[in-house]
Amino acid sequence: MSFDHRKYVAFKPVAKTDRRWPDKVIEKAPTWCAVDLRDGNQALVKPMSIAQKQRMFDLLVKLGFKEIEIGFPAASQPDFDFCRKLIEENRVPDDVKIQVLTQARPELIERTYEALKGAKRAIVHVYNSTSTVQREQVFGLDRAGIREIAVNGATLVRDIAARHPETEWTFQYSPESFTGTELDFAAEVIDSVTGVWRPDLGQPVIINLPATVEMATPNVFADQIEWICDRIQRREHLSISVHTHNDRGCGVAAAELAVMAGADRVEGTLMGNGERTGNMDLVTMAMNLYSQGIDPTLDLSGMAEITEVVEACTEISTHPRHPYAGELVFTAFSGSHQDAIRKCLSRRQEGDAWNVAYLPIDPFDVGRRYEEVVRINSQSGKGGVAYVLERDYNISLPRWLQIEFSKVVQREAETNGGEIDSLTIHRLFEDRYLKVPEDWALRSYDLHRDENGVRAEVSVGAVNGSIALEGYGLGAVEAVSDALKHRFGISIAVEAYDEFALGEGTNANALACIRLTANGQHCSAAALAEDTTSATLQALLSAVAQVAGAELPARSLEGQEVSA
Numbered sequence: 313m314s315f316d317h318r319k320y321v322a323f324k325p326v327a328k329t330d331r332r333w334p335d336k337v338i339e340k341a342p343t344w345c346a347v348d349l350r351d352g353n354q355a356l357v358k359p360m361s362i363a364q365k366q367r368m369f370d371l372l373v374k375l376g377f378k379e380i381e382i383g384f385p386a387a388s389q390p391d392f393d394f395c396r397k398l399i400e401e402n403r404v405p406d407d408v409k410i411q412v413l414t415q416a417r418p419e420l421i422e423r424t425y426e427a428l429k430g431a432k433r434a435i436v437h438v439y440n441s442t443s444t445v446q447r448e449q450v451f452g453l454d455r456a457g458i459r460e461i462a463v464n465g466a467t468l469v470r471d472i473a474a475r476h477p478e479t480e481w482t483f484q485y486s487p488e489s490f491t492g493t494e495l496d497f498a499a500e501v502i503d504s505v506t507g508v509w510r511p512d513l514g515q516p517v518i519i520n521l522p523a524t525v526e527m528a529t530p531n532v533f534a535d536q537i538e539w540i541c542d543r544i545q546r547r548e549h550l551s552i553s554v555h556t557h558n559d560r561g562c563g564v565a566a567a568e569l570a571v572m573a574g575a576d577r578v579e580g581t582l583m584g585n586g587e588r589t590g591n592m593d594l595v596t597m598a599m600n601l602y603s604q605g606i607d608p609t610l611d612l613s614g615m616a617e618i619t620e621v622v623e624a625c626t627e628i629s630t631h632p633r634h635p636y637a638g639e640l641v642f643t644a645f646s647g648s649h650q651d652a653i654r655k656c657l658s659r660r661q662e663g664d665a666w667n668v669a670y671l672p673i674d675p676f677d678v679g680r681r682y683e684e685v686v687r688i689n690s691q692s693g694k695g696g697v698a699y700v701l702e703r704d705y706n707i708s709l710p711r712w713l714q715i716e717f718s719k720v721v722q723r724e725a726e727t728n729g730g731e732i733d734s735l736t737i738h739r740l741f742e743d744r745y746l747k748v749p750e751d752w753a754l755r756s757y758d759l760h761r762d763e764n765g766v767r768a769e770v771s772v773g774a775v776n777g778s779i780a781l782e783g784y785g786l787g788a789v790e791a792v793s794d795a796l797k798h799r800f801g802i803s804i805a806v807e808a809y810d811e812f813a814l815g816e817g818t819n820a821n822a823l824a825c826i827r828l829t830a831n832g833q834h835c836s837a838a839a840l841a842e843d844t845t846s847a848t849l850q851a852l853l854s855a856v857a858q859v860a861g862a863e864l865p866a867r868s869l870e871g872q873e874v875s876a
């Protein structure tokens with residue numbers, strides 16, 4: 313059997329009884345370091361060209377990153393050249409530190425410093441793997457041998473830096489594959505490295521703890537971070553960084569819990585590009601903070617530009633459901649979600665704290681339009697359809713008509729099988745409710761009110777062939793219904809009618825919607841007109857036309873007054 317879980321051994325949790333991190337709350341953004349140009353780049357089918365790297369670097373600077381890992385200059389000529397270009401062309405802003413990675417091997421460290429010559433400030437990031445599997449199977453070394461690689465690397469990093477005091481140096485060490493390393497050994501190596509670098513004497517030092525491979529649930533990673541923070545020497549003099557990967561789909565969660573457990577700094581990439589399933593996604597983590605009212609210290613308001621640049625540089629498209637950035641993440645198709653969104657948005661007042669069901673943040677903040685929030689397909693309901701008509705056409709429907717019209721839209725969606733756009737919804741509404749057969753067009757009306765009610769005189773029909781009708785009732789609708797009964801023998805019972813004044817943006821000032829039975833048959837219609845009475849009377853006539861036919865009935869010819 314090939315699909316056999318017994319092949320795998322469960323990760324042993326950290327034996328810890330003094331766990332404090334679960335009660336912590338993140339209250340400020342960590343220091344961010346973007347590693348798109350190194351870890352992201354080393355995972356691409358086609359590594360970035362210099363032009364793509366420059367574009368990505370410029371974006372990262374624009375977003376507000378102050379620490380940017382720009383490559384592995386000792387590994388490849390393009391990485392070396394890009395580092396030189398940034399320095400020689402003075403393209404690194406004064407408040408930004410470039411970071412470069414190197415293995416703890418003398419020739420690579422030397423080449424790394426060559427690449428950094430003349431930099432105003434830089435982070436030299438040196439790593440070696442400390443995990444049991446790599447010790448035993450890759451390096452064939454015991455703990456002491458692995459510690460020696462780290463100490464020798466750290467010593468060379470320190471010594472070469474001392475020869476270039478014109479640069480402001482920060483040293484960073486990663487016990488690579490930290491998650492697969494025994495904690496006591498990780499602490500021992502870290503202490504040996506900081507013993508060389510002496511952050512307690514003023515040297516800026518970052519200790520980066522990578523989940524090179526995500527091996528357990530995020531709480532286990534948090535335990536590992538808290539354990540290390542509690543045990544290592546010189547903790548208060550150095551910055552603890554984490555660098556999580558997403559093998560189990562929890563890269564962001566692990567980094568968040570790690571910050572709760574004491575990490576000061578987080579490395580990741582925009583949209584989470586990186587080895588295997590990717591690096592920790594900086595956009596998601598920063599936006600998670602933002603959604604909790606915490607300043608992420610990055611400006612992610614131009615999400616469209618971010619996705620465009622990331623896609624152009626990585627040649628990887630953004631998943632439409634990618635948190636905060638995907639094309640569909642602020643869109644609801646399903647009816648009950650649309651209904652709730654519509655109600656919350658309509659109740660929302662300027663200055664209110666964001667509290668909208670189904671929308672964790674205001675899409676507007678990341679450059680998205682409310683137009684995208686509600687889109688209609690066969691899963692949608694009356695609320696969504698009503699929202700589209702209100703939003704795009706200023707048409708508010710009464711509840712009974714929302715229910716009725718949503719069935720019209722649903723039928724169309726089921727027939728066409730996909731999304732129904734706003735124009736189509738409007739066309740369906742026009743076709744179904746607003747159509748006025750020429751014979752039933754209201755040309756004019758006159759209402760005379762006295763103590764008994766209203767006498768209505770209306771002129772109906774084609775411009776050069778209209779007829780005059782007259783009727784009596786308690787109100788205008790009843791009076792015109794009476795006229796239609798009198799002239800055409802149509803008995804009308806109005807079940808519901810609503811009229812609305814329309815806002816700006818339309819030619820009409822009023823919308824009226826009516827549902828009635830004419831000669832026992834149900835019908836409904838709506839009308840737009842300059843005033844509410846015209847709209848109501850036209851809606852009545854249009855509804856009756858649905859039962860009586862587009863032409864005026866034959867009895868109209870009796871005693872007809874024809875206007876020329």
Ligand SMILES: CC(=O)SCCNC(=O)CCNC(=O)[C@H](O)C(C)(C)COP(=O)(O)OP(=O)(O)OC[C@H]1O[C@@H](n2cnc3c(N)ncnc32)[C@H](O)[C@@H]1OP(=O)(O)O
Nearest residue numbers: 354384386387388415416417439440441450451461488524
């Ligand atoms: C988890 C991470 O993302 S770490 C970063 C990984 N990124 C990359 O590797 C991308 C860039 N790397 C490269 O282009 C190449 O690996 C180079 C140029 C750096 C080195 O190339 P090479 O020396 O030809 O080959 P390679 O990487 O296979 O070298 C492995 C050797 O270095 C040793 N080694 C690997 N990592 C380290 C390290 N961090 N410190 C010291 N030695 C190391 C290995 O034990 C092995 O030794 P061996 O030759 O005695 O068997």
Ligand SMILES: CC(C)C(=O)C(=O)O
Nearest residue numbers: 439486488489522524
């Ligand atoms: C070099 C280290 C930080 C790394 O990329 C990893 O372990 O994933």
